[in-house]
Ligand SMILES: Nc1ncnc2c1ncn2[C@@H]1O[C@H](COP(=O)(O)OP(=O)(O)O)[C@@H](O)[C@H]1O
């Protein structure tokens with residue numbers, strides 16, 4: 001299975017939200033990383049056939065999704081960013097309702113709903129009203145509904161928004177367990193959400209893909225651009241002024257240890273550090289770019 005986007009573009013009046021992006025997705029987890037306004041949601045809505053591109057194409061195994069229509073949508077699972085839950089529904093009611101919208105027969109809807117609620121660890125809460133759920137529980141329910149039709153392509157827009165650190169870990173494990181043989185595209189502005197589960201990272205800025213690749217190779221590209229320097233207060237302030245600082249903390253002797261991102265050694269006593277994906281992100285978005 002191969003999902004290709006070709007010079008995909010979406011314009012809203014004068015604003016070009018997605019600007020001629022091209023990529024080929026094969027089974028695996030893709031992390032779409034970018035700040036607010038980068039164009040992630042617009043791209044995902046086009047991928048899910050709920051928003052028409054201004055220009056460009058989306059092809060599933062070489063066929064334009066416009067010609068596939070409902071055959072394409074039947075293979076999709078989508079968790080929108082602003083997903084509307086029905087607070088008075090129980091989790092099970094909600095799942096069965098979503099199943100009916102997806103054209104799943106009544107008899108399999110119940111079975112499939114229970115299976116999925118179990119998979120996202122909500123089986124014990126199946127008959128509780130959604131209004132009593134925490135953010136993490138709602139997100140898990142959102143993922144469960146996206147899986148109802150056994151999609152081959154799963155699109156999750158900011159699925160970790162509002163989750164606490166523990167829920168984030170749990171969520172990552174859940175995605176990893178669902179990802180087999182599927183194209184999973186998930187968006188986030190939090191690097192650590194995708195660092196460990198994404199096979200591919202796409203960094204988006206101002207509607208364009210500015211970097212893509214495997215996390216290891218993206219991180220490798222930062223080799224020689226991350227430094228540690230320990231400085232007294234005054235010099236530390238000066239360094240913070242002049243460079244992108246990923247982290248700063250006081251050392252036992254009252255000086256400041258700085259993690260600096262710079263193309264060249266920022267000071268004579270700076271020592272190179274192993275880069276992380278977080279450094280890459282800060283590097284790409286330095287100076288408010
Ligand atoms: N329906 C719309 N009408 C007008 N502008 C929009 C619409 N949707 C998105 N935009 C604009 O397109 C840009 C990208 O938005 P979006 O795709 O939501 O980015 P992200 O999901 O990365 O935060 C933003 O500048 C946003 O204001």
Ligand SMILES: [Mg+2]
Nearest residue numbers: 040041042081
């Ligand atoms: Mg968005």
